[in-house]
Amino acid sequence: MKWKGKNVCIMVLVFCFLMIGNAYSSAKQFPDAVNHWSEKAITRLATKDVISGYPDGTVRPDGIVTRGQFASILAKSLGLDTSKSEESQPFNDIYHHWSERSIKALVQSGIIAKADYEGNFKPDKPITRIEIIRMMVRASGKSDEAKRTNDNTGFADEADISRADRGYVIIAKQNNIIAGYPDNTLRPKSEATRAEAFQLIDNQMRQNQKLGNEVPPIDGSDDYGSGASSSPNSYPDAQIDFELSNTAHTDTEISISPITQYAQTLKWSLAKETEDGVQVPVDISQVIKGSLSQSGGKITFKESGKYTLTAITENYSGRETKCSKGITVYPVFIPKFDLSEYSYIDETINITVNPEFNDVDIVWSVTKEGKDEALDTVIDGSLTNSGGSITFKEKGTYALTATVTDTTGRSFTCSKEILVYPVISPEFDLPEYTHTDKVVNITIAPKLDGLDVVWTATKDGKETAIDKIIDGSLTSTGGSITFKEKGSYAITATVTDATGRSFACGKGILVYPVPSLVFKYPATAYTDSNIIITQTAEMDGLIVEWLVESTSGPLDWNDYIDGTLDNDGGTIQFKQEGTYQLTAKVTDKTGRVFLLNSESRIDVYPVSDINITLPAKAYPGETVSVNVSGDNLNNLKCQWSIAADGGNPEEYESHVSGTLSDDGGTITFAKMGSYALTATFTDKLGRAFTCSKVITIYPIPDMQISLPKLAYSGDAVSVATEESGLKGLNAVWSISIDGGPEVPYRQYASDVLTSTGGEIRISTNKTIAVKLTASVTDENSRTFTFSSNTISIKPNIICSFAAPSSVHTGESFSVTMEEVSGLEESNITWSLTKDGSLTDYTGSLSNNGGNITINDVGGYTLTAAVTNSEGRIFSYSENIAVTNTAPNAPEGYATVTRTAKDQMLLVNITASATDPDGDDVIYEYEDQSEDGYYPLGSHTVKVRAKDSFGAVSSWTEINFKVVGSAPSTPVITRTPDGNSVAPNKPITITAASTDLDGDTITYVWEGRQAETSAYPLGRNTIRVKAVDSTGMESPWAAIVFFVADSNNGGGMTLSGPESVIVEKGIECATITEYTFSVPPVLGHSGSDYGRVRGYNILTDTWDQLDYQSIANGITLSQKLTAGVYSQLEFYYYTNHDCMYNKSNITYSVSYYFE
Incomplete structure (x- = not known):
């Protein structure tokens, strides 16, 4: 409410300042501006209707100016249209502020930057000098220039100026908007006075008109403006600026032209930065070439380094102004190296760079015949900052360049040319060796540019005329030759270039002779024949390797021949039939192979090999397989014969049935005995090949086994047998269960079985199918097996169980x-x-048992019975006794909650009882409400326990009380909270109360239309009480307020010197707080006063509560003790009629109900 009051006061003052100021605009004179240092600026601004002054005729130049006031004055001075601003709300706190339109117009014009204030402009806060400077520079259209400027401002308190603001200060200074205080300070963070704001705006307006600016006088006070003094005892500060590039080199001439204003003298100084980063003054004449005067000059720095050049000026009062600029001077890098005038592509060139470069890198480049080439494509080797060793790859004219680029991007180069000659070599190739029957082709590889080749030769290390050792000829391009004799030769080609340098190429070659060989062998043979080879040869010491081939091609010697041959021949034997030819292979030292063939071939015939496969033994009636295999049996026919028991061979059909062919067959012997089977093959030359094998035929035994069809586990089972041909062989018995594998019968059965049978017993817990097998083994280890019929053996059924001997009924x-x-x-x-x-x-019982319940008391027998598939019954029984006991009396509990319904509270009633048998119990109640809710007061509920079988306990009483307390008196909150609210303005009215029991509270209102609503003109009374969920009510609370304005009324309109308005009170309530307001009237200043009296119900008298004398309007407020005052009288007196019919008297009060 206090801020609202302040805002209203500020709005009234500003309204007076803007509106009533018109009454003073004609005079354009302000008594408190006379002889003030800003008088001229104030007069000019008043003349232009930029400012109007206060209603009392003053302008208050030494007062502080707020942001909102300055925004209003600046917008006027710029002629901005503030009535049509379309800018959305730029700040959160200017809505309905009297300067809102001016602020929005300046934001829309880019003069106020929203980023400077982070959402809240705070229009009633004093504005600082630096805020004004920013707005003035933006208004001049030089905001971008200010953002790019970041030099020294020249003010003594530059440390107080942020980097971001320095550009604005410099531009404002250059444009004569500001000049600072006489002590050369700017005081950017200081709160600006109205005079300073007037002077700055006047400076800008006059600058736009190309006029001079006004400055405050030098009188030692702190109330200086922004300009320089117009007093005859002060001079404006000298101004100096000059341009200086950021970088230069020691060979760069720099032109400096200073720009000065108000300067009497100008001198120069220079400082150089040390390795520690400290600027140290230096003698300018020792460091630069050239000179600097008041008009500047041209200079060149002698040494590299970081320098600061400072121009120092004095104004006509002797006060100095400095302007400093920094520059970094770089050295001149010139790489130097030497390069010979010419070279060859086979020569290495050493390059040394002087001086060596450490801080920068040399970039090497090369051109060939005037065209740029990649360095690594034309040279071998590498070049670094110190040089290197290189070799040019090809002939040509080259230019090699070293380039150095410093940090400024300036490049320095050194180039040298060189002529590179080729290495001329008459290159040619010779094979390492050749033979006297081969042609050798020689070709000179490179082009020799018309130079002649001279050919020379040596044989076995001795020089010889080349035409004596070869057939053919050699020229400058080569030729084709044949060597006449074997030997070691060297051929050399020599050329001489134009400079007289000779180039030669020599190659060696070995020349070998061609060998000869003649041999013979027979025309036919067999694979078991020995063949003698004879031969004559002239080998010159070489070794013969013998080869064999057939009509289909070469063969592996060891696969087809037994025996070896050498230079003199030898004896061999062919392993396979076929037509063959022998070849003598000779390989000389060069690896050349000579193949020497005989014109004749040899035909080799095979030797047949026979093998019969058949078993060594068999039995009468069995099929015997006979297989014939062997080598070289193709197209040969077989004759078969059998000799029985050592007799003579006979046709095989006389002893066996079946068929035998060239490949064998299958036969069956009818009788036991020993038989020799013979196969005979005859080839086309009449040579016979035979093979015989012996087989013995043995007799076959037999047995029949019989078992009964059914037996039970553990019963004796009879095993009966009938046999023939066993001849004393022992039987081995095995058993198979349910068709499973056969195992020794003793694994399942007791007792003993022999070849004649016996008796066995088998135990089982399930029905099984049993089959017996007897096995006998004869002298040949052949086993004969005999199987019985299948017998079914069933189990004896067991179904025993466990049950308690005694249980509780229903359990x-x-x-x-x-x-x-x-x-x-x-x-x-x-x-x-x-x-x-x-x-x-x-319950239920199955093969796995189960759970059951018996609901009657008594003695019982439980029986389990099973009937198998054959109708046989097995059973098992247990006896069970069933009992029951009633539950104990319960304990009861009641818990009263604050859960309410229909002004009753929920009571949770619970009970707890035990049953001797552990039975589940339920509870029966008497006098219990249906929904669990009870009104305030004392109550009794009875409860008893009942088990699941109907047995009940005795009754137990549960006694409890339901209590509660009333809520506290509500506290009413009204927003807005002034005693007077403008018509149609929404008003939010809420109440807050507390309940000691924590019960839910609702509010009963009188006079409130809604939580937020507009209220009618005049006096409005709002009452409220709190009611909790049990129906208990708090005392009433009430407030009174007015809806009023100066045009439409609503309060009591002041119409005469004395005005009284009485708050008559509310029944059963006393007043605890009031606010009494008489708004001021623009231009009124009288001997007014206000008074408040209260009716004291304790003394039945009217007590004076408040009194105050005032010149124009009044606001009185006070908190009162509850229970004392029931009515209030508000009184206002004015001795001047200018307030009549212009001011509404309003008040607001708060009530307390007992």
Whole structure:
């Protein structure tokens, strides 16, 4: 509310300043501006209607100016249209502020930057000098220039000026908008006075008109403006600026032209930065070439380094102004190296760079015949900052360049030319060796540019005329030759270039002779024949390697021939039939192979090999397989014969049935005995090949085994046998269960079986199919097996179980199977009997037992019975006793909650009881409400326990009380909270109360239309009380306020010297707070006063509560003790009629109800 009051006051003052100021605009004179240093600026601005002054006729030049006030004055001075601003709200805190339109117009024009204020402009906060400077520079259209400028401002308190603001200060200074204080300070963060704001705006307006600017006088006070003094005892500061590039070199001439204003003298100084980064003054004449005067000059730095050049000026009062610029001077890098005038492509060139470069790198480049080439494509080797060793790859005219580029991007080069000659070599190739029967082709590889080749030769190390050792000729391009004799030769080609340098190429070659050989062998042979080879040869010491081939091509010697041949021949034997030819192979030292063939061939015939495959033994009636295999049997026919028991061979059909062919066949012997089977093959030359094998035929035994069809586990089973041909052989018995594998019968059966049978017993827990097998083995280790018929052996069924001997009635108990076997596909049938008769139970029992419940007390027998597939019954029984006991009396509890319904509270009632048998119990209640809710007061509820079988306990009483307390008196909050609210303005009214029990609170209102609503003109009374969920109510609370404005009324309009308005109170309530307001009227200043009186119900008297004398309007407010005052009288007196019918008297009060 206090901020609202301040805002209203500020709005009234500004309104007076803007509106009533018109009454003073004609005079353009302000008594408090006379003889003030800013008088002229104030007069000019008033004349142009930029400012109007206060209603009392003053302008208050030494007062602080706020952001909103300066925005209004600046917008006027610029002639901005503030009535049509389309800018959305740029700041959160200017809505409905009197300067809102001016602020928005300046933001829209780019003069106020939203980024400077982070969302809140704070229009009533004093504005600083640097804020004004920013706005003035932006208004001049030089904002971008200011952002790019960041030099020294020249003010003594430059440290207080941020880097971002320095450009604005410099531009404002250059454009004569500001000049600073006489002590050369700017004081950027200081709050600006109205005079300073007027002077700055006047400076800018006059600058736009190309006029001079006004400055404050030098009187030692702190209330200086922004310009320089117009007093005859002060001079403006000298101004100096000059251009200086950021970088230069020691060979760069720099032109400096200073720009000065108000300067009496100008001198120059120079400082150089040390390795530690400190600027140290230096003698300018020792460091530069050239000179600097008041008009500048041209200079060249002698040495590299970082320098600061400073221009120092004095104004006419002797005060100095400095301007400093920095420059970095770089040295001149000139790489130097030497390069010979010419070279050859086979020569290495050493290049040394002087001086060596450490801080920068040399970039090497090359041209060939005037065209740029990549360095690595024309040279071998590498070049660095110190040089290097290189070799040119090709002939040509080259220019090699070293380039150095410093950090400024300036490049320095050194280039040298060189002529590179080729290496001329008459290159040619010779094979390492040749023979006297081969032609050798020689070709000179490179072009020799018309130079002649001279050919020379040596043989076995001695020089010889080349035409004596070869057939053919050699020229400058080569030729084709044949060597006449074997030997070691060297051929040399020599050329001489124009400079007299000779180039030669020599190559060696070995020349070998051609060998000869003649040999013979027979025309035919067999694979078991020895063949003698004879031959004559002239080998010159070479070794003969013999080869064999057939009509289809070369063959491997070891695969086809036994025996070896040498230079003198030898004896061999062919391994396979075929037509062959022998070849003598000779390889000389060069690896050349000579193949010497005989014109004749040899035909070799095979020797047949026969093998018969058949078993060594068999039995009468069995099929015997006979297989014939061997080598070289193709197209040959076979003759078969059999000799029985050592007799003579006979046709095989006389002893066997079946068929035998050239490949064998299958036969069957009818009788036992020993037989020799013979196969005979005859080739086309009449040579016979035979093979015989012996087989023995043995007799076959027999046995029949019989078993009964059915038996039970553990019963004796009779095994009967009938046999023939065993001849004392022992039987080995095995058993198979359910068609499974055969195992020794003793794994399943007891007792003993022999070849004549016997008796066995088998135990099982399931039905099984049993089959017996007897095995006998004869002298040949052949085993004969004999199987019985299948017998079915069934198990004896066991179904024992465990059950408790005593249980509680209705209690489920477990029946647990103890030993169960032999059930197979059968199921257990369960039965329960009492006194010999069948009875019922609940639950279920299966082959795995189960859980059942018996609901009646007594003695019972539970029986499990199984009938197998053959109709045989097996059973097992247990006896069970069933009992029951009633529950104990319960304990009862009541818990009162604050959960409310229909002004009653929820009570949670619970009970707890035990049952001796552990039965589940339920609870029965008397006098219990249906929904659990009870009104305030005392209550009794009864409860008893009942078990699941109907047995009940005795009753237990539960006593409890339901209590509550009323909520506190509500506190009313109204927004806005002034005693007077403008018509149609929404008003938010809320209330807050607390309840000691934490019950939910609702509010009952009187006079409130809605939480937020506009209210009618005049006095409005709002009452409220709090009601909790149990229906308990708080005392009433009430407020009174007015809706009023100066045009439409709503309060009491002041119409005479005395005005009284009475708040008559509310029944049963007293007043605890009031606010009394009489708004001021523009231009009124009188001997007014206000008073508040209260009716004291304790003394039945009117007490004066407040009094204040005032010149124009009043606001009185006070908090009062509750229970004392029931009515209030508000009184205002004015001695001047200028307030009549212009001011509404309003008040607001708060009430307290007992």
